[in-house]
Amino acid sequence: MRITCPICGERDRREFYYQGAAVALDRPEADAEPEAWVDYVHVRDNPCGMTRDLWYHEHCGSWVVVTRNTATHEVIETALASDIKEQGA
Amino acid sequence: MRIEGKGLIDRGQQINFQFDGHSYQGFGGDTLASALLANDIALMGRSFKYHRPRGVLSAGSEEPNALVTTGLGAAQEPNVRATTLELHEGLVTKSQNRWPSLGFDLMSLNDWAAPFLGAGFYYKTFMWPKALWEKLYEPVIRNAAGLGALSGKHNVETYEKAYAHCDLLVIGAGPAGLLAALTAARAGADVILAEEDTRTGGRLNAETLEVDGKPGAVWAEEITAELAQMDNVRIMTRTSVVGAYDQGTFGALEKVPHDVSMRLGAPRECFWRIVAKRAVLAAGAIERPVAFRNNDRPGIMTAGAVRAYLNRWRVATGRNVVVFGNTDEAHRTVADLQDAGVHVSALVDARHHAKCDLDVPFYAGAEVCDAGGGKRLESVTIRTAKGTENVQADCLAMSGGWNPTVNLTCHMGGRPTWDRDIAAFVPVDGAVPGLSTAGACQGDFSTHKCLEAGVAAAQGALDDLGLKRADVVAPAAEDGVYDIYPVYAVPGKGRAWLDFQNDVTVKDVKQAAVENFQSVEHMKRYTTQGMATDQGKNSNVAALAVLADATGRGIPETGTTTYRPPYTPVSIASLGAGAQCKGFAPERFTTSHKATQEKGAPFIEAGLWYRPSYFPKAGETHWRQSCDREVNMVRNAVGVCDVSTLGKIDVQGPDAGAFLDFVYTNAFSTLKVRRVRYGFMLREDGHVMDDGTTARLSEQHFVMTTTTAAAGQVMRHLEFVHQCLVPQMDVRFTSVTEQWAQFAVAGPQSRDLLNDLLDTPIDDESWPFMACGEVSIGGVKGRLFRISFSGEHAYEVAVPSRYGDSLFRTLMTKAEALGGGAYGMEALNVLRIEKGFITHAEIHGRVTAYDIGMGGMVSGKKDCIGKASAARPGMVEESRERMVGLKPVGEVKELIAGGHLFDKGAEAVSANDQGYITSVGFSPTLGHNIALGFLKDGPARHGEVVRMVEHLNGVETLCEVCHPVFFDAEGGRTRG
Secondary structure, X not given: OEEXXXXXXXXXXXXXXXXXXXXXXXXXXXXXXXXXXXXHHOOOOOOXXXXXXXXXXXXXXXXXXXXXXXXXXXXXXXXXXXXXXHOOO | OEOOOOOOOEEEEEEEEEEOOEEEEEEEOOEHHHHHHXXXXXXXXXXXXXXXXXXXXXXXXXOOOOEEEEOOHHHOEEEEEOOOOEOOOOEEEEEOOOOEOOOOEHHHHHHHOXXXXXXXXXXXXXXXXXXXXXXXXXXXXXXXXXOOOOOOOOOOOOEEEEEEEEEEEEEOOOHHHHHHHHXXXXXXXXXXXXXXXXXXXXXXXXXXXXEOOEEHHHXXXXXXXXXXXXXXXXEEOOEEEEEEEHHHEEEEEEEOOHHHHOOOOOOOEEEEEEEEXXXXXXXXXXXXXXXXXXXXXXXXXXXXXXXXXXXXXXXXXXXXXXXXXXXXXXXXXXXXXXXXXXEEEXXXXXOOOOOOOOOOOEXXXXXXXXXXXXXXXXXXXXXXXXXXXXXXXXEEXXXXXEEEOOHHHHXXXXXXXXXXXXXXXXXXXXXXXXXXXXXXXXXXXXXXXXXXHHHHHHHHHHHHHOOOOOOOOOOOEOOOOOOOOOOOEOOOOOOEEEEOOXXXXXXXXXXXXXXXXXXXXXXXXXXXXXXXXXXXXXXXHHHXXXXXXXXXXXXXXXXXXXXXXXXXXXXXXXXXXXXXXXXXXXXXXXXXXXXXXXXXXXXXXXXXXXXXXXXXXXXXXXXXXXXXXHHHHHHHOOEEEEOOOOEEEEEXXXXXXXXXXXXXXXXXOOOOOOEEEEEEEEOOOOOEEEEEEEEEEEOOEEEEEEOOOOHHHHHHHHHHHHHHHOOOOOOEEEEOOOXXXXXXXXXXXXXXXXXXXXXXXXXXXXXXXXXXXXXXXXXXXXXXXXXXXXXXXXXXXXXXXXXHHHHHHHHHHHHHHOOOEEXXXXXXHHHHHHOXXXXXXXXXXXXXXXXXXXXXXXXXXXXXXXXXXXOOOOOOOOOOEEEEEEEEOOOOOOOOOOOEEXXXXXXXXXXXXXXXXXXXXXXXXXXXXXXXXXXXXXXXXXXXXXXXXXXXXOEEEEEEEEOOOOOOOXXXXXXX
């Protein structure tokens, strides 16, 4: 599997650490209801098809949001997590 | 028998080799199989289950029968296919799965017992008594059935792995692959041409067909020569592409020729990961054997193999050959044999309409239905509409048609489709993104069509790559029509083999269907058809045709089993190349490693690091003696310990303080410059992730320490929190673990020792507890932290790594002069347990701040990672297992980490479990064992006596629950 790091270019997946769903970007407010926190910390979808997840490129230290298809393994898009976060997406 | 003619062998190069202890000669260019056949050796192995005599079936990597063991001693390699094993001087080989010899194999008694050994016999036969399965049945069966064996010794050979990138990967260098590579190369694409054989050309090397008016092999050599001269082409022979993976990644195994691999340091095999923007599969096709009674006799082989041995290696596979087929290739086989002067006694063509213009006894609409002989074929029985006829023969060339090698197109979930016209499965377009197919592997069986398909596939790839098409035209070549009458299994009594490698017969497949294993995947597993080294390359299609027939379905409805990588066997050694021994776990050494070794200290692994356990002194015979002495030394004088392995992360930026507030439970923005603070961080689920101290060197500059094992995890976590949660914060992190050598100097005399070294001495006022700052040691700029993991008046002093060795030796010498010395991990552990300090033995991933008695350190004034989850009900209940100290009070004094805690009178079963012990040490300070552990509602139970039970060692100890700080609870010694 090949993943394009926005900083370094296309790389073998062995250079990356897999974290999990990009839901982790949307941290609730400190005073949010416990249900919101449970959703954020524990509840995950297991989609057959499109998914967005977080990968860490160990070589440059970038956290990358990878949009990919779990059925075909196609990687559709990659972007820096910090860019997505700052753009408020 | 070797015959006249050129072929593709070098008669000038005579090669001596051994098979089963006998010496033979072959020529350069021979495989073991061709050389043995040239020496009239037809018997090369014994079958898996029945130990039937077996000869070579094929001339390629699909070979199921002729498996041998090569080499001697540790480097012995089993299950090497004789058909692909290049002959080299001094090659030693032996046959497998026979005892005492290949000619006389006692286990062939199994063949007489065959009626009892059909599909699934072991599931049915060895049911009772259950206890005998592991002790008796399985070992006996495993011993009787099988392939070659490993030496059982450590393999000292070198293996390698490598990576390659290209625009176009062409898999297979037959006519289609060669022209695909040439077309792409002439257009300027970066091309890798991978071929599993030792030479390019594919079937052209085995046939007498012409291309462009020249012998096919000559044409192939010319094209190869042109490719070899181009800078943008890499030709990789002896390289089998074994798997297709995501995003154009392919796995390939390269076998290094013997003369090269014998050079010092050269590998035997190299496992390649090839990343290709586009790929063309030109893998060719594999000929199908036909199942009929006794079709496994040595001397019966595929017609394509007979032509290959004849044309490429100039070996006649028999003196009296019968040819049996269902396409025009049977006729071509006869013609080739007759041209070479080999007698052909019959041509049997299953097609009723077939005509024959050769001078040979011809049987149209007929089939071979039995074979006679033992260790060598002696006769075949031909059945026609008129009856049966016996014909003498020592070789039968059989062909049931060709199966396109679709394997790689199915590695990403694709399924091939059935093509009725050629009676075979063909690949589906787009099954592997970026990969197209060309030639025989997509069902084009004429040479000209293969050549055209090679050009077309390359042109398509060039379009995709945005390169201008090259002007290549497929040259003139054979362009026959593939006219097949499908024959999979000839009806009749007796055993007819489908899968030679696993001894699976037509009867077995029918039996599976009868017993309702009707899905092809079930049939495979019930009969073992399609397993082992050939993975059913020779048998899959015929077996599922038989299954389809037995279940009343068509072949397309029956479908195929799943094709999985690897296409050909790959040694674990090549997959794991570079990861053997220390390569599996590289060693990290501290700057004090050498000095520590010189002191005779045994090492203990901490992650990849090696740290000293203890520093034995003369006269000490037990580690506890050294450990006790070192603990006393720190408590009474001064000790020195390398703590460089702890993770050190430089945190800088205007928002550094605010960021640390967010990752740590307690506040760091309020920390004064030149001060250190202890902190711990939580995971977002509320459990403790790691702990350590962080020093503020200047307003915007902090240095964080992590535990040794968690350094990488914490670094990743910091980057995660910053980039994914608070990217607006202006802060950066760098790991500086290896930049600094850091030593703990601990004990009442620690300051005296340091003042002997520091260019400017310190005192309690300039350097109070938890102070830090820059210091100068002999002109070298270092850092000094007054922190303590031992509970004593202690410091950690850091210098750039290149000074580490020197500083450690100096510290050790000066400590010894003060009645102290170096201490190791054992003493460090005892010192911290005495003080109730935690390590990852305690913060093992399932404990909260509340559990370790530090709930108060989670600041109420600010948010931090994990705070919300840590506050959930259930995370702060008194009944949770919480940290306590434990000391033995009964007769038994032993405490063991991992032991569980029970109420004094309760039975030691999990339902009564009250907690467990995490750390244990013998405290020389207190004179008994002490432990840290977790106990339900522990802090409320100080003074209570509980029972530790450790089932592994059968130890039961009564212990008193106490506060986890065993020594100097007020901390006076640290501050003093």
